[in-house]
Amino acid sequence: MKKILLSIALATSVLLAGCGDKTYEAKKINPATDICEICNMSIANEKYAGQIALKNGDYKMFDDLGCLMDYYSTMKKGDLGEAFIKDETGKDWLEVDQATFVYDKNIPTPMSYGVIAFKDDAAAKAYIKKEGAGKVMSFTDLENFDWGA
Amino acid sequence: MNQLFIKLEWKQMLRSRWMQLVGVLFIVIFAAIALIQQLALPVDGFTRQTASFLNLLLFLLPLFVLTIGSMSVASDVESGWYSLLKTYPLSLSGYIFGKYVSLVLSFSLILLLSFAVVLIMSGVAGAFQLPLVFVFLAILTVLIFAAIAILCGVIAKNRLHALALSLVVWAAALLLLSYVLMAIGTFVAGHVMLNLTIVMIHLNPAEWIRFGYFLFSGQTTVLGPSFYDFTAFYNSFLGYLIYIVISAAWILGPLALAQWLLSRKGRVE
Amino acid sequence: MKWRFLVMFFISFIGFSATAHAESLQSQIDKTPDGGTLKLFDRVYREQAVINKPITIIGAEKTLMKAGAEKTVLTIENAKNVHLKNLNFSRSNSAIDVKKSSHITIENIKMVRMWGGVTIRNSKNIAIKNFTMRGLDGQYATKGAGIAAYDSEDIQIEDSFITEVMDAYYLERVTGSTILNNKATYSRYGLHYMYGKDIYAKGNTLEKNVTGIMLMIAENAVLEKNNIQYQSDWNSSGFTLYNAKNIVTKNNKLIGNHTAISSQNMKNSVIQDNVFLTNQTAVEFTGSETNNTVHTNDFLGNIVNIRSDGTSSDIDGNFYDDYAGFDVNGDGFGDEKYVALQSFGQWMVREPAYQYFIESPSVVLLNEMDQQTNKTEKNQLVDSKPLMTAISEEKRNYSINYFLLIFGIMLFAGGIYGWRRSVKI
Numbered sequence: 001m002k003k004i005l006l007s008i009a010l011a012t013s014v015l016l017a018g019c020g021d022k023t024y025e026a027k028k029i030n031p032a033t034d035i036c037e038i039c040n041m042s043i044a045n046e047k048y049a050g051q052i053a054l055k056n057g058d059y060k061m062f063d064d065l066g067c068l069m070d071y072y073s074t075m076k077k078g079d080l081g082e083a084f085i086k087d088e089t090g091k092d093w094l095e096v097d098q099a100t101f102v103y104d105k106n107i108p109t110p111m112s113y114g115v116i117a118f119k120d121d122a123a124a125k126a127y128i129k130k131e132g133a134g135k136v137m138s139f140t141d142l143e144n145f146d147w148g149a
Numbered sequence: 150m151n152q153l154f155i156k157l158e159w160k161q162m163l164r165s166r167w168m169q170l171v172g173v174l175f176i177v178i179f180a181a182i183a184l185i186q187q188l189a190l191p192v193d194g195f196t197r198q199t200a201s202f203l204n205l206l207l208f209l210l211p212l213f214v215l216t217i218g219s220m221s222v223a224s225d226v227e228s229g230w231y232s233l234l235k236t237y238p239l240s241l242s243g244y245i246f247g248k249y250v251s252l253v254l255s256f257s258l259i260l261l262l263s264f265a266v267v268l269i270m271s272g273v274a275g276a277f278q279l280p281l282v283f284v285f286l287a288i289l290t291v292l293i294f295a296a297i298a299i300l301c302g303v304i305a306k307n308r309l310h311a312l313a314l315s316l317v318v319w320a321a322a323l324l325l326l327s328y329v330l331m332a333i334g335t336f337v338a339g340h341v342m343l344n345l346t347i348v349m350i351h352l353n354p355a356e357w358i359r360f361g362y363f364l365f366s367g368q369t370t371v372l373g374p375s376f377y378d379f380t381a382f383y384n385s386f387l388g389y390l391i392y393i394v395i396s397a398a399w400i401l402g403p404l405a406l407a408q409w410l411l412s413r414k415g416r417v418e
Numbered sequence: 419m420k421w422r423f424l425v426m427f428f429i430s431f432i433g434f435s436a437t438a439h440a441e442s443l444q445s446q447i448d449k450t451p452d453g454g455t456l457k458l459f460d461r462v463y464r465e466q467a468v469i470n471k472p473i474t475i476i477g478a479e480k481t482l483m484k485a486g487a488e489k490t491v492l493t494i495e496n497a498k499n500v501h502l503k504n505l506n507f508s509r510s511n512s513a514i515d516v517k518k519s520s521h522i523t524i525e526n527i528k529m530v531r532m533w534g535g536v537t538i539r540n541s542k543n544i545a546i547k548n549f550t551m552r553g554l555d556g557q558y559a560t561k562g563a564g565i566a567a568y569d570s571e572d573i574q575i576e577d578s579f580i581t582e583v584m585d586a587y588y589l590e591r592v593t594g595s596t597i598l599n600n601k602a603t604y605s606r607y608g609l610h611y612m613y614g615k616d617i618y619a620k621g622n623t624l625e626k627n628v629t630g631i632m633l634m635i636a637e638n639a640v641l642e643k644n645n646i647q648y649q650s651d652w653n654s655s656g657f658t659l660y661n662a663k664n665i666v667t668k669n670n671k672l673i674g675n676h677t678a679i680s681s682q683n684m685k686n687s688v689i690q691d692n693v694f695l696t697n698q699t700a701v702e703f704t705g706s707e708t709n710n711t712v713h714t715n716d717f718l719g720n721i722v723n724i725r726s727d728g729t730s731s732d733i734d735g736n737f738y739d740d741y742a743g744f745d746v747n748g749d750g751f752g753d754e755k756y757v758a759l760q761s762f763g764q765w766m767v768r769e770p771a772y773q774y775f776i777e778s779p780s781v782v783l784l785n786e787m788d789q790q791t792n793k794t795e796k797n798q799l800v801d802s803k804p805l806m807t808a809i810s811e812e813k814r815n816y817s818i819n820y821f822l823l824i825f826g827i828m829l830f831a832g833g834i835y836g837w838r839r840s841v842k843i
Binding site for chain 2: 777
């Protein structure tokens with residue numbers, strides 16, 4: 001009886017995990033338990049958080065874009081579902097490869113990498129204009145960026 | 150009649166050499182553990198000492214409850230004692246209930262003696278080393294595994310079969326299911342593994358009791374952050390209620406099944 | 419005539435002292451000459467003030483300062499030789515901001531219900547002593563830091579106690595910091611270093627935080643004689659050393675933590691003479707392959723002593739309470755090597771869901787089997803010279819509890835009597 005139930009549970013969960021070709025949703029962050037996959041810091045400041053949804057349904061959380069890119073650059077790209085980053089307002093999740101970024105060393109991100117994300121070029125430029133400092137970057141710039149803070 | 154039967158069973162249980170041996174064994178083991186704990190380091194939380202205490206409880210209690218309980222029922226059927234009983238005005242449920250209660254009571258007596266020894270030892274050393282949650286879980290272990298023992302005894306054809314069956318159940322609950330799960334975990338995704346573990350906690354009485362320890366001793370963080378939502382749910386009032394309901398199901402389920410099987414057995418004969 | 423004069427005098431005196439009492443903090447500061455000493459009144463100051471000259475400000479017994487939510491009480495900017503003493507703060511966003519200043523001392527400060535305490539930016543030679551702070555209730559993500567320093571040099575913090583904040587002591591890009599005999603409890607991180615250099619922390623007690631010392635991307639640190647206890651929250655650890663170089667952790671006592679020392683990508687570091695007592699995991703290595711040594715530590719009552727993700731470190735001459743070998747040749751070291759490698763330990767590092775099985779019956783048996791099969795292990799987590807005696811001593815007082823003794827004996831006798839009676843025919 002137990003074994004039957006167990007195998008049913010097993011089968012359904014494997015099936016659920018298996019039906020792969022889907023859109024990936026960003027998960028809500030739990031500040032009590034979610035920690036950065038790379039640096040182990042708790043995600044106390046959600047405004048700068050990022051996450052990567054893996055194909056197998058697991059999520060990896062990051063406290064800073066720099067940590068996310070660290071993971072992204074070393075992971076097997078076959079496992080990648082979608083990578084998300086919070087936009088500068090801290091409200092919406094953006095797909096990392098669609099976003100525009102601004103770097104300035106004085107932007108106080110949790111790991112002080114100083115890069116934040118915007119939904120489009122215009123928003124990024126508006127931010128730079130407002131703050132009076134910063135450099136617009138694309139996702140490809142990000143991949144070759146020296147994170148040595 | 151019911152009361153008389155329980156009394157009779159209880160007397161028989163306590164008279165058996167097996168039971169007396171188990172009693173002595175438990176007292177010696179608990180005394181030894183209490184002694185080790187006195188020497189151990191004065192630290193609270195989930196440590197190797199508390200873990201070994203919990204594991205001992207989980208290893209030994211189910212083993213003896215299962216073997217003694219199932220063999221007692223199987224021998225009733227095998228020796229014809231059960232057929233004789235049926236000629237008395239004793240209902241089927243009365244029989245099962247009597248068996249169950251006497252089994253639970255005799256093990257409670259053994260537990261009482263063992264805990265008394267622990268109290269004496271801690272009294273001598275001055276530190277109280279018997280958390281209430283252990284007492285409570287030991288009783289829950291007896292309650293649940295006694296019901297499963299009765300079921301095993303009813304399923305078994307003879308005493309040897311009952312012994313084998315209870316050993317299989319014991320090994321599965323304590324070891325095999327976890328090993329299977331751990332092996333599965335090496336190739337499935339983390340969240341699948343997590344859900345399977347949660348399913349297993351409910352389907353395996355030994356894990357259910359172990360989870361109860363973490364829950365009621367307030368040490369759910371030991372299980373790691375991936376179990377946050379799960380333990381947060383069980384830490385609520387509704388969660389406690391569900392813990393009680395599922396525990397009750399683990400007692401009543403096997404007993405009801407045993408009664409149903411026994412009634413069928415009677416008809417076939 | 420005389421009485422008239424007296425009355426006048428009296429009235430004017432009252433009037434004068436009243437106006438003096440009502441005088442704002444800022445004007446009091448402004449009136450004090452450079453390098454002078456300002457003694458504050460025994461009253462509540464509800465305002466903000468800026469200090470930009472050498473001054474010593476000493477509070478009276480009941481001096482209390484509050485600026486209200488979202489506001490900072492004192493700002494020290496472009497100043498030198500400022501000394502603050504005996505001040506109390508409450509219900510403000512932040513108590514003291516130090517910007518571009520040097521030679522500042524802050525002493526005997528108490529604060530309650532504050533979002534943050536002291537913030538230091540671009541400054542030099544700051545000394546804080548006897549600083550006591552209790553933060554706000556609630557989840558740590560919504561709170562500030564107790565003492566935070568950014569881009570500064572030579573920070574010294576002593577004999578302070580901070581509780582219920584996000585990070586008790588936060589140091590970012592600080593070169594040269596000395597943290598002595600402080601305490602931090604119920605916060606996210608006790609001591610949090612980012613991009614730091616020349617770090618010295620000694621004699622601190624960090625208890626019941628998420629993480630005791632969080633050292634990230636730092637160089638040249640000595641962490642010694644700290645008491646790191648009961649960090650047992652989700653993801654908790656005593657020390658987390660991430661991307662760190664040249665770190666010496668010695669003579670620390672790590673008790674009852676989820677993970678006592680968790681090190682990631684650590685280089686050229688030494689863990690020595692520490693006592694690891696009843697932690698769930700004592701030492702964890704991930705991606706730490708270069709030149710790390712763990713030697714002459716005590717491992718007592720931990721569930722997992724050392725685990726790693728496969729990267730090996732140099733483990734030598736530690737005492738393990740679960741070592742089963744003997745010392746026949748009498749050199750003080752066990753004759754057989756100690757293998758700390760456990761398959762379960764490795765799994766737990768890689769997949770968090772495995773944590774559920776920690777020290778479960780099945781895992782205990784598995785570890786026993788590991789002990790046999792791992793005898794052939796040569797490289798990973800092997801201590802070839804396990805110490806036979808612990809470096810620390812634990813003492814315990816024995817006293818007899820008669821109530822328990824008598825209660826236990828009665829219970830036991832009652833049980834035996836019941837058993838015998840039931841067995842009688």
